[in-house]
Amino acid sequence: MSILRPAILAAVLAMPLSTLPVLADTPADVLVVAQNIDDIVAIDPAQAYEFTSGELVTNVYDRLVQYDAADTSVLAPGLAESWEIDAEGKTITFTLRDGATFHSGNPVRPEDVVFSLSRVVKLNLTPAFILTQLGWTPENVDQMVTAGEGNSVTIRYAGDFSPAFVMNVLAARPASIVDAETVMANEVDGDMGNAWLNANSAGSGPFSLRMFRPAEMIRLEANENYFNGAPAIDGVIIRHVAESATQQLLLEQGDVDLARNLTADQIAGLDTDALSVETFPQAAVHFLSFNQADAQLTNPAVWEAARYLVNYQGMVDSFLAGQMEVHQAFWPNGFPGALNDTPFTYDPARAEQILADAGVELPITVTLDVINAAPFTDMAQSLQASFAPAGINFEILPGTGSQVITRYRERSHQAMLLYWGPDFMDPHSNAKAFAYNSNNAQDAYAATTTWRNSWAVPAEMNAETMAALTEADPARREEMYLDLQRQVQAESPIVIMFQASYQVAMSNRVSGYVNGATSDFVYYRLVEKAE
Structure with a gap:
C-alpha cells in the first residue's frame, strides 16, 4: 500500500x-x-x-x-x-x-x-x-x-x-x-x-x-x-x-472497476481480454405474490393456476441465463434443509382448467408492482404475456426499489414481483417470512411476506413453524422445515419461482x-x- x-x-x-x-x-x-x-x-x-x-x-x-x-x-x-x-x-x-x-x-x-x-x-x-x-x-x-x-x-x-x-x-x-x-x-x-x-x-x-x-x-x-x-x-x-x-459502457470505458447489474446478454457480450465475470450463488429467492386484501385474489384456485402460468424455463433459458435457476421453495438451494423439488412447469391448459373447475370469474385485472430495473421489468413482461391467455391480466406498475418496497410494507399492492433473502443463516429466518403470520391485523405490522400479502396463515402451519424453531433433534428439525416448504409451495398466495445467481463483471x-x-x-x- x-x-x-x-x-x-x-x-x-x-x-x-x-x-x-x-x-x-x-x-x-x-x-x-x-x-x-x-x-x-x-x-x-x-x-x-x-x-x-x-x-x-x-x-x-x-x-x-x-x-x-x-x-x-x-x-x-x-x-x-x-x-x-x-x-x-x-x-x-x-x-x-x-x-x-x-x-x-x-x-x-x-x-x-x-x-x-x-x-x-x-x-x-x-x-x-x-x-x-x-x-x-x-x-x-x-x-x-x-x-x-x-x-x-x-x-x-x-x-x-x-x-x-x-x-x-x-x-x-x-x-x-x-x-x-x-x-x-x-x-x-x-x-x-x-x-x-x-x-x-x-x-x-x-x-x-x-x-x-x-x-x-x-x-x-x-x-x-x-x-x-x-x-x-x-x-x-x-x-x-x-x-x-x-453500467456496461462505464465498465468498458474504464470509468468503473465493477458493474453489479448487467443483464445476461450484456455479460455474454463483454470483451474478456480486459474484463472478467464472476458468478456467485445467492440466497435470494424470487417470487410472485397476491395480496389477500383484494377479494378477487383470495380463491386458492388463482394461486394454484398461477403456478402453471409462469414460464420458468423460458425465462431461465433466455434473459435470466446465468442469473437465476428454477427454485420453488422458500429456503435456498445449497443450505441444509432446502427443498429442491420443482413440481410446477409452464402449463397454461392445466391452469385454465383449474380456474374453470373452480368457477373463477374471468378476466381478472391485477396491478403488478415491479422494480424498474433489469431483470425485474423483463420478468414482469414475461408474466404479463404468459398469464394473459388464462384471463389474468397484469398491469405493470414500475417504481424505484424504495417505492416498491414501501408499497409492499404498506400492503397497498395487488400483486408483487419481488425477492427475499434470509435475515440470518438459519431456516427459521425464511420459515417465519413465508410460513408464519399469527396476527393479520392491519396495525400488527410484521416484516414478513405473509403479513405484507395479508395472508392469514393456517393455525397448524403457524404452530409447526414455531415448533421447528425449538426442535432439539437436528434431523427432525430439518424434516419439519422440508414439510413447511412443501405446504407453502403447494398452498399459498406466494409463487416462488427462482433462486438468484449473481454475476459481477469487473476489470481484470x-x-x-x-x-x-x-x-x-x-x-x-x-x-x-x-x-
Missing part, C-alpha cells in the same frame, strides 16, 4: 460526482463500482433492511461474531475474541478483544455493545424482530444484555433455542455495534441518533462512511486501524447507475472481491487493484 494513500483518497473523494465519468482509468487505490442503489431506505443498522443497505452496514460495522470475508461459511470472532455458552442457563458470555476502536478513535467497550443491542429493541424499527426473537423487549433488554467484569458482556435469552440459533441471530445485521458516545452526541428528540445514523456512520468496521447521497453515491474510506488488518485499497466509490446499459485488474450468498456477505476489504 502506498504511503500516499490518504492524500490520494482525499483528492478522489473531493471530486464532484459529475467529474468521475471522464476519468480514463479509475484511481489506482480506489475501487469504483457501478450499481443500482435506489433500494436504500435506511442505513442505520437498527433500521437498515434493504439489500444494498445490508452491504453498506457489513463493510462499516462489526458484530460480536460475524461471517467474514476470509471465509463466509465460518462464524468467526468479531469484536468478541472468545465466548462461553451456558445452554442450560440460556446465557452466552463474550469477552471483547483488546484494542478495537471505532472510526472516531473511541475504544469499543462493553457499554457500546449493551447500548447497541438495546437500542435496536427500544427503537423497534423494521429489523428489530431479529433480536426480539430472543425474548427481548424494551422493558427487559437492559437485564438481558449486560456489561460484566472487565471486558465482558453477558447475553441472556428467553426461549427454547439452540445456542447455534442464538449465535446466528447475534451475527445478523441489526446486531452491529455502534459507537454509543458518538451516536448519542447526535441524538435529536429522543431518536437515539437514528436520523444522524441514516446519513453518517459510527462503526468499527474495515471502512468508514465518508459520504452518502441517496440514489446517487456512497463513498467509503479504509480504516487503517481495523483489527482484522487494514483493507488493501484506500476506499470504495459506489455510483448509482440504474441502467444496466450505462481487480481481485479479492467477495460476494457471498446474501447482501450481508459483500466484502471489499480484501480487494486489490493491479497496476
Whole structure:
C-alpha cells in the first residue's frame, strides 16, 4: 500500500460526482463500482433492511461474531475474541478483544455493545424482530444484555433455542455495534441518533462512511486501524447507475472497476481480454405474490393456476441465463434443509382448467408492482404475456426499489414481483417470512411476506413453524422445515419461482472481491487493484 494513500483518497473523494465519468482509468487505490442503489431506505443498522443497505452496514460495522470475508461459511470472532455458552442457563458470555476502536478513535467497550443491542429493541424499527426473537423487549433488554467484569458482556435469552440459533441471530445485521458516545452526541428528540445514523456512520468496521447521497453515491474510506488488518485499497466509490446499459459502457470505458447489474446478454457480450465475470450463488429467492386484501385474489384456485402460468424455463433459458435457476421453495438451494423439488412447469391448459373447475370469474385485472430495473421489468413482461391467455391480466406498475418496497410494507399492492433473502443463516429466518403470520391485523405490522400479502396463515402451519424453531433433534428439525416448504409451495398466495445467481463483471485488474450468498456477505476489504 502506498504511503500516499490518504492524500490520494482525499483528492478522489473531493471530486464532484459529475467529474468521475471522464476519468480514463479509475484511481489506482480506489475501487469504483457501478450499481443500482435506489433500494436504500435506511442505513442505520437498527433500521437498515434493504439489500444494498445490508452491504453498506457489513463493510462499516462489526458484530460480536460475524461471517467474514476470509471465509463466509465460518462464524468467526468479531469484536468478541472468545465466548462461553451456558445452554442450560440460556446465557452466552463474550469477552471483547483488546484494542478495537471505532472510526472516531473511541475504544469499543462493553457499554457500546449493551447500548447497541438495546437500542435496536427500544427503537423497534423494521429489523428489530431479529433480536426480539430472543425474548427481548424494551422493558427487559437492559437485564438481558449486560456489561460484566472487565471486558465482558453477558447475553441472556428467553426461549427454547439452540445456542447455534442464538449465535446466528447475534451475527445478523441489526446486531452491529455502534459507537454509543458518538451516536448519542447526535441524538435529536429522543431518536437515539437514528436520523444522524441514516446519513453518517459510527462503526468499527474495515471502512468508514465518508459520504452518502441517496440514489446517487456512497463513498467509503479504509480504516487503517481495523483489527482484522487494514483493507488493501484506500476506499470504495459506489455510483448509482440504474441502467444496466450505462453500467456496461462505464465498465468498458474504464470509468468503473465493477458493474453489479448487467443483464445476461450484456455479460455474454463483454470483451474478456480486459474484463472478467464472476458468478456467485445467492440466497435470494424470487417470487410472485397476491395480496389477500383484494377479494378477487383470495380463491386458492388463482394461486394454484398461477403456478402453471409462469414460464420458468423460458425465462431461465433466455434473459435470466446465468442469473437465476428454477427454485420453488422458500429456503435456498445449497443450505441444509432446502427443498429442491420443482413440481410446477409452464402449463397454461392445466391452469385454465383449474380456474374453470373452480368457477373463477374471468378476466381478472391485477396491478403488478415491479422494480424498474433489469431483470425485474423483463420478468414482469414475461408474466404479463404468459398469464394473459388464462384471463389474468397484469398491469405493470414500475417504481424505484424504495417505492416498491414501501408499497409492499404498506400492503397497498395487488400483486408483487419481488425477492427475499434470509435475515440470518438459519431456516427459521425464511420459515417465519413465508410460513408464519399469527396476527393479520392491519396495525400488527410484521416484516414478513405473509403479513405484507395479508395472508392469514393456517393455525397448524403457524404452530409447526414455531415448533421447528425449538426442535432439539437436528434431523427432525430439518424434516419439519422440508414439510413447511412443501405446504407453502403447494398452498399459498406466494409463487416462488427462482433462486438468484449473481454475476459481477469487473476489470481484470481487480481481485479479492467477495460476494457471498446474501447482501450481508459483500466484502471489499480484501480487494486489490493491479497496476
